[in-house]
Amino acid sequence: PFDVLVVGGGPAGSSAAIYAARKGIRTGVVAERFGGQVMDTMAIENFISVKATTGPKLVASLEEHVKEYGVEVITEQRAANIIDAEETTDGYIHVELESGAVLKARTVITSTGARWREMNVPGEQAYRNKGVAYCPHCDGPLFKGKKTAVIGGGNSGIEAAIDLAGIVEHVTVLEFADTLRADQVLIDKANATPNIDIIKMAQTTQVLGDGNRVTGLEYKDRNTGELKQIELAGIFVQIGLMPNSEWLKGTNVELSPRGEIEIDAHGATSMNGVFAAGDVTTVPYKQIIIAMGEGAKASLGAFDYLIRNPAP
Numbered sequence: 001p002f003d004v005l006v007v008g009g010g011p012a013g014s015s016a017a018i019y020a021a022r023k024g025i026r027t028g029v030v031a032e033r034f035g036g037q038v039m040d041t042m043a044i045e046n047f048i049s050v051k052a053t054t055g056p057k058l059v060a061s062l063e064e065h066v067k068e069y070g071v072e073v074i075t076e077q078r079a080a081n082i083i084d085a086e087e088t089t090d091g092y093i094h095v096e097l098e099s100g101a102v103l104k105a106r107t108v109i110t111s112t113g114a115r116w117r118e119m120n121v122p123g124e125q126a127y128r129n130k131g132v133a134y135c136p137h138c139d140g141p142l143f144k145g146k147k148t149a150v151i152g153g154g155n156s157g158i159e160a161a162i163d164l165a166g167i168v169e170h171v172t173v174l175e176f177a178d179t180l181r182a183d184q185v186l187i188d189k190a191n192a193t194p195n196i197d198i199i200k201m202a203q204t205t206q207v208l209g210d211g212n213r214v215t216g217l218e219y220k221d222r223n224t225g226e227l228k229q230i231e232l233a234g235i236f237v238q239i240g241l242m243p244n245s246e247w248l249k250g251t252n253v254e255l256s257p258r259g260e261i262e263i264d265a266h267g268a269t270s271m272n273g274v275f276a277a278g279d280v281t282t283v284p285y286k287q288i289i290i291a292m293g294e295g296a297k298a299s300l301g302a303f304d305y306l307i308r309n310p311a312p
């Protein structure tokens with residue numbers, strides 16, 4: 001059995017694994033895909049102390065750092081369930097994989113991340129990282145002085161529009177419904193910002209491009225059924241960030257109404273010996289540097305737990 005088993009191999013999981021392994025304890029990582037969302041990222045310019053890098057480069061460094069410590073890394077495996085040590089006959093926490101295998105550990109750190117909800121329209125995949133973006137904090141500056149759109153009029157969409165309006169030339173917000181779901185204070189701020197336009201009852205139907213980059217988008221005016229086009233360089237999709245926590249539903253690991261794992265100041269969850277870190281948790285602001293800090297914190301939390309609780 002592992003002393004620390006990390007589920008998820010993104011920045012949070014990598015950081016947790018390194019912090020654990022440096023304590024000289026048996027550490028494992030099980031992940032569907034090492035690197036997580038960072039593998040899907042082209043330009044990274046806000047990983048402090050590294051002026052500019054790419055996702056695949058950062059993942060290669062993460063992997064090299066994790067392997068330096070003899071961490072057992074198991075990839076292409078998905079966790080399907082977790083069983084409380086109090087309910088197992090051997091006193092270890094069990095992590096059941098979709099393959100049917102069971103990994104046993106004294107502590108588990110869950111860092112299974114999150115995924116952006118996609119529009120599922122033609123052109124979205126083809127122009128991902130070529131104008132289609134999901135993270136305004138990350139990619140906003142790439143569209144300096146250009147026209148952009150934000151898809152989604154909830155809090156994250158309107159926040160993104162206000163944020164982008166300070167950087168880009170113009171922002172068009174497209175909302176599917178006839179009302180915005182954002183807080184009134186944000187709506188008022190957006191309405192008062194001269195370079196933000198809000199179009200309601202607008203269903204995005206297509207991302208337009210020239211083969212290399214986004215050049216615009218097409219939407220259906222849901223009042224008239226008419227198809228309209230807007231010329232722009234960037235599209236920020238803000239229709240929801242979904243935590244990869246489905247596998248924990250129905251377990252003793254408590255989730256928030258949005259499905260995020262509830263954690264305390266030490267990264268501990270409601271299940272004894274189980275910690276969590278990064279985008280899958282209730283931590284505000286989902287960023288690489290934050291996920292790494294959270295991973296380190298959860299790992300130190302797990303180590304504290306290990307030295308206070310005897311092995312089964």
Ligand code: FAD
Nearest residue numbers: 008009010011012032033036037079113138278279287288
């Ligand atoms: P993730 O990176 O999501 O990693 C989750 C890990 O868990 C993966 O290994 C995954 O395979 C695994 N996993 C999921 N479910 C299971 C399961 N059931 N069983 C086993 N393994 C599982 N942030 C920045 O700071 N700067 C940027 O420039 C930036 N750009 C971004 C661009 C894009 C396109 C995207 C999508 C995100 C960007 N982000 C950026 C956000 C950043 O990538 C995330 O905040 C960060 O990766 C979160 O790390 P994490 O370890 O919590 O989760």
